[in-house]
Amino acid sequence: MAARLASGVPARIVTGADDICAGLCPPAERHCELESASARDARALSGASEILGRPLGEGDEVRLDRDYLSTMRAAFRDDPARGRTPCGDCPWFDVCTDIAANGFAGARL
Numbered sequence: 001m002a003a004r005l006a007s008g009v010p011a012r013i014v015t016g017a018d019d020i021c022a023g024l025c026p027p028a029e030r031h032c033e034l035e036s037a038s039a040r041d042a043r044a045l046s047g048a049s050e051i052l053g054r055p056l057g058e059g060d061e062v063r064l065d066r067d068y069l070s071t072m073r074a075a076f077r078d079d080p081a082r083g084r085t086p087c088g089d090c091p092w093f094d095v096c097t098d099i100a101a102n103g104f105a106g107a108r109l
């Protein structure tokens, strides 16, 4: 999946389980469909829209190209008020903070 996205295949914005989750988790085990995850996703979408300067919504497609990743990573690392709007209560907060602090080294995209 990461290789396909890196090659320029656009990612489509969805609500609930994406193609990865849907293929791995039976419906009853999909934490991505819990209210807390939905609220986090909505904050992420709002933050991404603000950073990119254009509205994004379900069904829209984005190419995760070099410019996109550079813009989003800079906001994530250097402008947490905009770049980390969904992250406050996320259990992965420290992991993602460390990845950003290390320059996203080893990230597949």
Ligand code: SF4
Binding pocket: 040, 084, 086, 087, 090, 091, 092, 093, 094, 096
């Ligand atoms: S901490 Fe990481 S996994 Fe959690 S919402 Fe932020 S970017 Fe996503």
